[in-house]
Amino acid sequence: MIVADQLNKHFKIYETKKGFIGSFASLLSTKHHIVKAVNDISFTIEKGEFVGYIGPNGAGKSTTIKMLSGILHPTNGRIEVGGISPQKRRKEVAKKIGIVFGQRTQLWWDLPLRDSFDILKEMYKVPDAKYQRFLKLYDDMLQIGKFMDTPVRKLSLGQRMRGDLAAAMIHDPDILFLDEPTIGLDVNAKTSIRAFLKELNTNEKKTILLTTHDMDDIEQLCSRVIVINHGQIVLDGTLEELRKNIGLPSLMEIQYREKPDVSEVKLTGIEKMKWEDEKLVILYDRSVLSSPSLLQNVTQWGEPLDIQMKEPDIEEVIQKIY
Numbered sequence: 365m366i367v368a369d370q371l372n373k374h375f376k377i378y379e380t381k382k383g384f385i386g387s388f389a390s391l392l393s394t395k396h397h398i399v400k401a402v403n404d405i406s407f408t409i410e411k412g413e414f415v416g417y418i419g420p421n422g423a424g425k426s427t428t429i430k431m432l433s434g435i436l437h438p439t440n441g442r443i444e445v446g447g448i449s450p451q452k453r454r455k456e457v458a459k460k461i462g463i464v465f466g467q468r469t470q471l472w473w474d475l476p477l478r479d480s481f482d483i484l485k486e487m488y489k490v491p492d493a494k495y496q497r498f499l500k501l502y503d504d505m506l507q508i509g510k511f512m513d514t515p516v517r518k519l520s521l522g523q524r525m526r527g528d529l530a531a532a533m534i535h536d537p538d539i540l541f542l543d544e545p546t547i548g549l550d551v552n553a554k555t556s557i558r559a560f561l562k563e564l565n566t567n568e569k570k571t572i573l574l575t576t577h578d579m580d581d582i583e584q585l586c587s588r589v590i591v592i593n594h595g596q597i598v599l600d601g602t603l604e605e606l607r608k609n610i611g612l613p614s615l616m617e618i619q620y621r622e623k624p625d626v627s628e629v630k631l632t633g634i635e636k637m638k639w640e641d642e643k644l645v646i647l648y649d650r651s652v653l654s655s656p657s658l659l660q661n662v663t664q665w666g667e668p669l670d671i672q673m674k675e676p677d678i679e680e681v682i683q684k685i686y
């Protein structure tokens with residue numbers, strides 16, 4: 365379980381002056397302002413949850429992850445990771461968590477991937493037999509065997525990210541903090557990393573907190589989403605709840621054998637109805653008009669050839685929240 369209770373991180377930013385003399389003056393200056401990177405955040409994440417932690421640039425996502433993993437100390441507030449405070453017992457927490465920062469590698473740049481793994485094995489005191497099982501499993505899951513002897517600096521971004529993910533799992537942690545693990549990757553690399561993360565969560569019951577700007581990551585992986593903006597939680601719920609909370613309509617598209625005249629149609633719950641080429645597109649509020657009743661209605665207006673129902677794009681949802 366992960367607990368953040370009234371968590372805050374405030375950074376003091378000292379004002380700098382321009383020019384050579386100015387930079388010396390800045391060293392002595394006490395003028396500053398406070399950036400509330402994380403501002404009174406509370407949440408509890410249960411074992412086995414896969415949570416998306418999303419928000420615009422500068423919202424406070426990385427700062428939260430750094431506090432949860434013990435890299436940064438909170439200004440105030442309480443954190444527990446697996447029942448332990450990362451601030452008081454950082455080394456113990458380190459054994460329970462794996463971290464990946466997509467923007468920078470935690471592997472040794474000039475060493476072959478295998479050597480990085482060997483170093484981590486020693487650091488975490490992973491027994492030989494367990495380590496061999498790990499190498500086999502992660503070769504099966506992430507196909508890292510093909511580039512185990514390549515220096516990390518020569519790996520492609522997708523290979524490097526797979527290496528970083530495997531490295532984060534060497535000590536078999538129960539909890540994973542992933543800060544943009546799919547950033548900059550092509551579709552194939554994203555797909556294989558998502559499949560891997562899904563497997564870790566579903567089969568190995570790992571608890572995962574993921575920050576990403578890629579809404580497909582969220583849609584395909586996360587059962588719960590926490591949205592933050594300006595250091596504060598603005599929404600915490602399922603994707604479905606997020607869509608519902610901000611009242612984005614559901615969408616039905618109907619293609620008729622012959623286009624009916626719908627100009628006189630008045631049905632409570634329909635927010636918008638328009639023709640897009642041969643398709644009638646209806647936006648409706650499901651809390652007022654259920655999909656089966658709308659379906660019943662549209663089939664009375666003409667003979668449908670095809671009917672499609674869609675959820676609004678989560679990207680639209682997020683934009684609406686910001």
Ligand SMILES: Nc1ncnc2c1ncn2[C@@H]1O[C@H](COP(=O)(O)OP(=O)(O)OP(=O)(O)O)[C@@H](O)[C@H]1O
Nearest residue numbers: 375399400401419420421422423424425426427428
């Ligand atoms: N070490 C620091 N010193 C001063 N300010 C900082 C520091 N680290 C982060 N900040 C500020 O705190 C705020 C939150 O930053 P953070 O990196 O947590 O955002 P983020 O949500 O991860 O953004 P992004 O999506 O761009 O990675 C920003 O205004 C940032 O400039």
